[in-house]
């Protein structure tokens with residue numbers, strides 16, 4: 001489960017009401033070690049959980065429709081490609097071809113009806129990326 005975070009340094013993400021229990025995820029763009037990819041936040045069992053949208057089996061996005069990560073019972077995160085199944089609370093693979101690996105968590109928190117995410121040393125906001133000038 002992502003650690004609690006200081007609500008003073010987060011990146012605003014969405015309203016709390018945008019994340020229904022067991023509902024569709026909100027996706028957001030990040031840079032991991034400078035590489036662009038997407039992350040997602042869900043509400044499951046009353047908790048917000050957020051991970052990079054990258055399967056631990058093959059590094060591809062997992063949602064079967066945009067923002068749809070949960071199984072039919074709205075209990076587990078399931079990769080749409082080969083069915084890897086992850087425990088939402090900690091991102092561990094519990095079934096399928098992901099071999100006990102885990103999803104990479106992103107820290108999130110909500111306060112006063114606002115959900116924010118928290119950059120780390122290796123996951124940064126995409127909008128803060130500096131462009132790399134090309135050499136002449």
Ligand code: FES
Nearest residue numbers: 055057079082084
């Ligand atoms: S790519 Fe996700 S289970 Fe294979």
